[in-house]
Amino acid sequence: MRLAAVAAAVLFAVAAHAATTNNDDSCDISVAPAATLLLPFFEVELEKPQTIARTTIFTIVNTSQYPQIARVTLWSDLAYPVVNFNLFLTGYDVQAVNLYDVLTTGATAGFLTGPGSRSLANDLNPNHTSLPCDRHVLPAALLADVRSILTTGRGPSCSQAGQLGLVHQAAIGYATIDVVNSCNVTFPNSAAYYDELLYDNVLIGDYEHVDPSYTTGNYASGSPLVHIRAISEGGLAGAKVTPDFPRTFYERYTPPASPHIDRRQPLPSAFAAHFIQGGTGSFNTNLQIWREGLVAGTGCAAYAQSYGSAIEVRELVRFDEHENPTMTEGTVRIAAFQKTYITLPAASSKATSAGEFPPVSNWGDVGGWMYLNLTNPAWVTTVMSAEGRFSVAYDAQMLGNGCSPAPVKKTIIGPAP
Amino acid sequence: MRRLFLAIALLFAVAANAMTTNNDDSCDISVAPAATLLLPYFEVDVDKPPAQARTTIFTIVNTSQYPQIARVTLWSDLAYPVLNFNLFLTGYDVQSLNLYDVLRTGATAGFLTGPGSRSLANDLNPNHTSMPCDRDVLSAALLADVRSILTTGRGPSCTQAGQLGQVHKAAIGYATIDIVNSCSVTFPSSAAYYDELLYDNVLIGDYEHVDPNPTFGNYASGSPLVHIRAIPEGGLAGAKVTPNLPRTF
Numbered sequence: 134m135r136l137a138a139v140a141a142a143v144l145f146a147v148a149a150h151a152a153t154t155n156n157d158d159s160c161d162i163s164v165a166p167a168a169t170l171l172l173p174f175f176e177v178e179l180e181k182p183q184t185i186a187r188t189t190i191f192t193i194v195n196t197s198q199y200p201q202i203a204r205v206t207l208w209s210d211l212a213y214p215v216v217n218f219n220l221f222l223t224g225y226d227v228q229a230v231n232l233y234d235v236l237t238t239g240a241t242a243g244f245l246t247g248p249g250s251r252s253l254a255n256d257l258n259p260n261h262t263s264l265p266c267d268r269h270v271l272p273a274a275l276l277a278d279v280r281s282i283l284t285t286g287r288g289p290s291c292s293q294a295g296q297l298g299l300v301h302q303a304a305i306g307y308a309t310i311d312v313v314n315s316c317n318v319t320f321p322n323s324a325a326y327y328d329e330l331l332y333d334n335v336l337i338g339d340y341e342h343v344d345p346s347y348t349t350g351n352y353a354s355g356s357p358l359v360h361i362r363a364i365s366e367g368g369l370a371g372a373k374v375t376p377d378f379p380r381t382f383y384e385r386y387t388p389p390a391s392p393h394i395d396r397r398q399p400l401p402s403a404f405a406a407h408f409i410q411g412g413t414g415s416f417n418t419n420l421q422i423w424r425e426g427l428v429a430g431t432g433c434a435a436y437a438q439s440y441g442s443a444i445e446v447r448e449l450v451r452f453d454e455h456e457n458p459t460m461t462e463g464t465v466r467i468a469a470f471q472k473t474y475i476t477l478p479a480a481s482s483k484a485t486s487a488g489e490f491p492p493v494s495n496w497g498d499v500g501g502w503m504y505l506n507l508t509n510p511a512w513v514t515t516v517m518s519a520e521g522r523f524s525v526a527y528d529a530q531m532l533g534n535g536c537s538p539a540p541v542k543k544t545i546i547g548p549a550p
Numbered sequence: 551m552r553r554l555f556l557a558i559a560l561l562f563a564v565a566a567n568a569m570t571t572n573n574d575d576s577c578d579i580s581v582a583p584a585a586t587l588l589l590p591y592f593e594v595d596v597d598k599p600p601a602q603a604r605t606t607i608f609t610i611v612n613t614s615q616y617p618q619i620a621r622v623t624l625w626s627d628l629a630y631p632v633l634n635f636n637l638f639l640t641g642y643d644v645q646s647l648n649l650y651d652v653l654r655t656g657a658t659a660g661f662l663t664g665p666g667s668r669s670l671a672n673d674l675n676p677n678h679t680s681m682p683c684d685r686d687v688l689s690a691a692l693l694a695d696v697r698s699i700l701t702t703g704r705g706p707s708c709t710q711a712g713q714l715g716q717v718h719k720a721a722i723g724y725a726t727i728d729i730v731n732s733c734s735v736t737f738p739s740s741a742a743y744y745d746e747l748l749y750d751n752v753l754i755g756d757y758e759h760v761d762p763n764p765t766f767g768n769y770a771s772g773s774p775l776v777h778i779r780a781i782p783e784g785g786l787a788g789a790k791v792t793p794n795l796p797r798t799f
Contacts, residue, residue: 159576352769405583405613405754407644456642456666502611502644515756517772523760525772530754531582532613546642546668547614548583548751 159364160378160398160536166196166334167360169382169397172308173423173512174480175207176342177232179280179304185346187303188233191358193310193338195222198251199258201335202266204313205230205241206321209282209298209306212426212479213291213436214320216279219266221245221316224252236280236304239271260331260369266316280304291433299478307423307480310358312336314370322430324388328371332363332396342516342526352518354526359423359512363396379536382510385429399535400425400510403549405502406529407515408451408485412499414519420490420503420529421482425510446475448506448542451491453498460491477507482516504546510535576781577795583613583751584777586799589725592624593759594649596697596721602763604720605650608775610727610755612639615668616675618752619683621730622647622658623738626699626715626723630708631737633696636683638662638733641669653697653721656688677748677786683733697721727775729753731787745788749780 175189195201206217218241220228228242235241245267248255255265271279275290282288283304286296298306309321312331319326338358344350364376373391381387382397408418424444428435451459475489483489485503493499505513513529532540533549540549587610595603612618623634635658637645645659652658662684665672672682688696691706699705700721703713715723726738729748736743755775761767781793 159578161576161578161580161582163578163580165578354772356773405611407609407611407756450668452642452644452666454644455663456640456644456669458642458666458668500609500644500646502642517758519770522768523762523770525758525770527756527773528581530611530613530774530777531580534580534582545615 160534162359162361162398162400162531162534164337164357164360165362166337168312168332168334168336168363168366169361170310170336170338171359171361171423171512172310172340173359173514174307174421174482175232175305176482177236177304178302179233179236179284180302183233186233187342187344187346187350188231189340189342190229190231191308191338191340192227192229193220193222193336193358194227195225195335196337197333197335198224198253199333199335200224200248200253200255200261200265201258201333202261202313202316203336204311204329206309206311207279207283207306208308208426208479209286210478210480211286211296211298211436212428213282213297213433214322215282215297215306216271216275217318217320218242218269218271219313219316219318221255221266223248223255225249226252232304235271236276236283239273239276241269241271244268260314260333263315263317291436294433294436297433297436305480310336310338321383322386327387327391327394330395331370332366332368332372334362334366336360351521352524354516354518354524356514356526356528359400359528361397361400364398365396380510385425400512401531401533401535401537402507402509402511402539403532403537404505404507404511404513404529405532406505406513407500407502409500409517409519410485410493416499416517416519418485419482419516420485420505421514421516421526422477422480422505422507423512424477424479424507426479444476444478445508446477446489446505447508447539448504449475449489449491450504450546451493451501452504453494453496453501455494455496455498457494457496459494504532505529506540506542508539579776579778581754581774581777582779583754585729585749585751585753585780585783586778587727587753587755588776588778589727589757590776591724592649592722594653594721595719596650596653596701597719600650600762603650604759604761604763604767605648606757606759607646607648608725608755608757609644609646610637610639610753610775611644612642612752613754614750614752615641615670616750616752617641617665617670617672617678617682618675618750619678619730619733620753621728621746623726623728624696624700624723625725626703628703628713628715630699630714631739632699632714632723633688633692634735634737635659635686635688636730636733636735638672638683640665640672642666643669649721652688653693653700656690656693658686658688661685677731677750679787680732680734727753727755748787749783749785749789751779751783753777
């Protein structure tokens, strides 16, 4: 009996301490060093001169003294992995990438440099299996293919498939940045990728959308990249340590025998986004929405059905400043619940005045907030602009985390329990 | 011995599941509904006309169907609590405040409105101890004192002290926004505040710094407010539940 009592006491001690104090033991997405960074949306006007072309710039930092290899993958807006390249980061390195440069010149990174005085030597990361990767320039044929897929949704490298991306003048998509063990160019939708993926939460980063045109833009906005941690962290690539998550960020791409091998935190599906639309300042709000793609596997032929464009949005509700909810059904404005079937692709930027969103109420309010139940893992960023000179961007608020059950339609709106 | 094995097995079962999946059980600061919001810095050119004055605007949203009272406290840049006021939020309410308006006119909130069709009635929060608070306008004397402390570090309400804030032309400081149970004006630096503080993680918010001056500024920047959750959440004010955190905000 005494032994049982001691064990029970230990049990309660563990239970009492289990909840909060272990750093990194959480589904919460915070802005802290991570093993994967997500740039949820990029837009680059390839055909315009640099002085007037919209572009997206991102910067990543290695916060550790060890050298790291960051694999950057550019995906189309239908979640097709178009191109990747590696950034070799010496200890405490920082590297900024202007996607306009990447997509117009093919230059993906600066030249490899030696470490600083507080950094370890470039060959001292015990998890690395290859030598430091040096500057890489995309060949002209590959660059043309990448540009074609990111603008027309089609390219010679995958001509038999349907749309790999939507059609738009600018190159649009999203990017993932992972800590890996080598300078290969394997993609995250390949099983082999998970023999390269590492688990060190060492990367931080931010991004900026810049519209330099004096006539149509003249503003910039920025936000941290989405910091997705590996839990538990550390160790060699391919180690099968199962995290305590219901799902992981890369789960749809991981080998079926070890679906959580990436150990990456899952993203939530329900968000609240502030908006201002109209008014004396001609306010405009865009919601940049990233969503988990539907197509798994490596073959580009799997995209023949354009699955990426058909991801359902479960529910959208707009609240005005008087808490009046609206939704839309055709052109009839009625209260309470969305009735139409809304889809959004894997990466999009939509004005809150767009038809996908419920209309504003009849009260005349220009502001409020939007409830977005996006069905599957997602990320939402609010971008506001006004008067042709002011612009801000920030992450919309999560109403739960990636371990929260996805809210059902017509549930009581509120924070996840 | 068998019971010991069972107990140890149970121990490991709990330990194995303890790590990651409890929502809100974390020291991580994420952008998710919270019981406290922190505006880490504000700067308002209180003596300039609106077209040229730098200002800070923040917006808070009640993501729950229940009405909530949000206590806004403005602190100086030496962490002196200068002023507070309450924002009564009906269910799913959103309220924006331009601190230029607050510090120029003393108007701290809009008029109380009725709830929307998906919100609960304004008297249906069981944790509240007072009626909904309506619009509050600062008296001229209080407003002058607040502006003085936020710009010169001194004011008539606390003349015997040293500097309560640093000296600058603009009003500079930070703000906290807490879920509370009443419309009183107790400050977080008072022990009585913790008989009013609630634990419901329902608030979200963002802020913008705006510099409208076409010559020296002409830009804006923004970010989410810092979302600080109560863990564990819920319950009445003053409930003595010790969180599993090494320290608190």
